[in-house]
Amino acid sequence: MIEQKNGVFPAVCPLDCPDTCGLLLHKEDGKIIKVTGNPEHPVTQGAICNKVRNMTERIYHNERILYPLKRTGAKGSGEFTRISWEGAVQEITGRYRELIAEYGSESILPYSFYGNMGILSVDGMDRRFFNALGASRLDQAICNSAGSSGWKYTMGFKGGTSPEDTEFADLIIVWGGNLMSTNMHQVVYAEKARKRGAKVVVIDVHKNRTAQWADWFIPLYPGTDTALALGVMHVLFRDG
Numbered sequence: 001m002i003e004q005k006n007g008v009f010p011a012v013c014p015l016d017c018p019d020t021c022g023l024l025l026h027k028e029d030g031k032i033i034k035v036t037g038n039p040e041h042p043v044t045q046g047a048i049c050n051k052v053r054n055m056t057e058r059i060y061h062n063e064r065i066l067y068p069l070k071r072t073g074a075k076g077s078g079e080f081t082r083i084s085w086e087g088a089v090q091e092i093t094g095r096y097r098e099l100i101a102e103y104g105s106e107s108i109l110p111y112s113f114y115g116n117m118g119i120l121s122v123d124g125m126d127r128r129f130f131n132a133l134g135a136s137r138l139d140q141a142i143c144n145s146a147g148s149s150g151w152k153y154t155m156g157f158k159g160g161t162s163p164e165d166t167e168f169a170d171l172i173i174v175w176g177g178n179l180m181s182t183n184m185h186q187v188v189y190a191e192k193a194r195k196r197g198a199k200v201v202v203i204d205v206h207k208n209r210t211a212q213w214a215d216w217f218i219p220l221y222p223g224t225d226t227a228l229a230l231g232v233m234h235v236l237f238r239d240g
């Protein structure tokens with residue numbers, strides 16, 4: 001058994017969220033008793049969301065799944081039996097082996113994405129594993145790939161804007177994003193820009209919290225984004 005020290009330990013949020021907030025784990029008697037934001041993190045600066053602030057409730061919840069379970073009844077019936085870790089690995093690799101022997105390794109289609117967005121774990125072991133296995137290739141995510149491709153075609157590289165640069169913008173357009181609920185650190189930078197006189201425009205199908213906070217809310221019908229984008233482009237080119 002590894003000795004668990006008491007104290008406050010720096011960590012990084014393990015959830016599937018690009019902000020990867022710096023955390024401080026407060027430990028007593030081998031248990032995490034509190035999770036707070038790390039004020040020394042340059043971007044997240046100690047601000048974390050409620051999901052993770054209350055994470056100890058989930059970590060120590062009596063219904064948390066701690067062991068592999070095998071479904072023994074019909075799907076949805078909720079019937080499971082606990083199996084060993086070795087048994088779970090055998091189940092999965094055994095099925096892989098059968099598929100590869102019968103249909104070839106391309107019969108396996110990995111459908112994984114980030115899980116944790118830390119620089120060490122992102123795009124990591126799952127890719128290597130499935131490449132080594134010779135599995136079929138998929139562009140991994142259905143949510144991210146369209147945006148990345150659009151960015152690449154427009155800007156010439158696959159990337160994004162630096163969150164810190166938001167502070168220096170004069171016009172911030174939030175198109176189909178609810179920053180207030182899902183991107184709280186960006187709001188802090190946008191608010192700094194606003195204090196300098198920047199304007200925030202929100203384009204969305206409903207007046208969410210971000211739209212209420214914006215200087216200008218532009219509502220549109222679902223599916224009409226392209227028409228608006230083409231219209232904006234037309235004016236930009238026409239007026240130089």
Ligand code: SF4
Nearest residue numbers: 013017020021049052
């Ligand atoms: S915003 Fe919440 S979920 Fe996202 S990285 Fe920070 S603490 Fe984790």
